[in-house]
Amino acid sequence: MPTTRQVSVKGGDVLLLVGTVKGAFLLRSNRSRARWEVGGPHFPGTVVYSMAYDGRAGRQRLWAGTQSFRWGAVARSSDNFGKTWTEPEAYSIKFPAESGVALKNIWQFSLGGPEEPNKLYCGVEPSALFRSDDNGQNWSLVEGLFNHPHRQKWTPGGGGQCLHTIVSDPSNRQRMVVAMSTGGVYRTDDGGKNWQARNHGIRAEFLPDKYPEFGQCVHKVVRHPSRPERLFAQNHWGLYRSDDGGDSWKDIAKGVPSDFGFPMVMHPHDPDTVYIVPLESDEYRCVPEGKLRVYRTRNAGKSWEPLARGLPQKNALDLVLRDSMAEDALDPAGIYFGTRSGKLYGSRDEGKSWKLLFDGLPGITCVKTALVEEPHSLSKSKKGKREKR
């Protein structure tokens, strides 16, 4: 097995958490984001579809959803930036025995809000949502969604039947939207007890009824915290915006070379700005015309512009998977994405220009960012924690 290279993370650092088909990699830089130190592979040989950083309540915890095709899927965490990881004796995320269902993969981690510092959510395959109220030690199935009458008709997309997106509403913690392939968008307004399909206006090209109540293959949904009623969605054919929390969706695909694609990322500071990476088609899943281009809207989908400076514009037979694009919350915002061929790109100027940060990684399945607290902020929050004890 390869030796895992460790990075020395300092307070104030920017981290890129990169999951791939053969392990996870951790990149760190200072806030200039000019140079990156690369660490890994963590969990060599396993697929890592999901990663997260939990900096709430003074923690510095990494999460990884690892999947060995032999030994199954397990959630693992590290409190020392990957020097050591938990190796649980018993897997913590499991379907109940009476469900008749077995976990295949962990697709997404989502953190509760600052007022719920120990709450975590996890989206899995086959589509289901798990919740933890004790910081990931114990997980329970969100029965309200699992027992939904539609579940028997949720079918797998090309990547598996998965709940890949979890979007909470910071203005109302009882409200949450999830997206699954296939199945579509579902929303709860009562903390997960009840869920309703929210796909009105989103098409399903592969079904006889092109606008069914559910069954769409929604690839990604994003929301800006300052405009909680507004959502954007990248669908299996289709780009959409909802201005009513998901009750209805409007087509916003004018001006893109293709409305087929996977990732979608919200600008951290601007609720009108969204980034996508279109693909030629569902039959030919490479970027259109052999040109790797990110597309951005700065007016909530009224128009789109290509961002290509620094990206290959010839023979780029590549794609970006749905969770392989992320933003950091610095100003100007950093945007990052990783490709199926193992190239990791980053922009320090909100997409104006791009740089190849690392090449030669295994196929990239997940890109997340983290801002490590400055030392004085960290000691303040830990002090607060000690005082509470």
Added chain:
Amino acid sequence: MKKIDAAIPLAVELLAGSSTCPLKALSGGFCSYTSHFVIFFELQMSIIFYIPGPLRSFTNGREQVEVNTQAATVRDALEALWGQYPALRDRILTEQGDVRQHINIFVGDESIQFAGGLATPVPAGAEIMIVPAVSGGASRLLW
């Protein structure tokens, strides 16, 4: 009499505690009718498990582990295995109790897939091999 009474629990404990002894003591006592010292035993089998490399960190590095059990089936034998090495359970079986898709289990030379699955009988002295399958990998392309 006191010395004999004191010897009984000691004998039971010694036999019950031995991982290599095929006899598991169930109970014992002094039969005042026959003036005999009686211990009831259960005959257990020794089963050897061969553990694949990636899982040996959970068996203290051991490639072979021996388990004394009265197991009649592979399922029983595996239960005895994770009685000693609990971390193996979730890595070999799903939460529904099925062998994971890309794992093969052999009793001797026979794969349980073509025998009785987890209900495959286990003879005394059996050798059970847990083998990661050579299938899998990019079984589901990431497009």
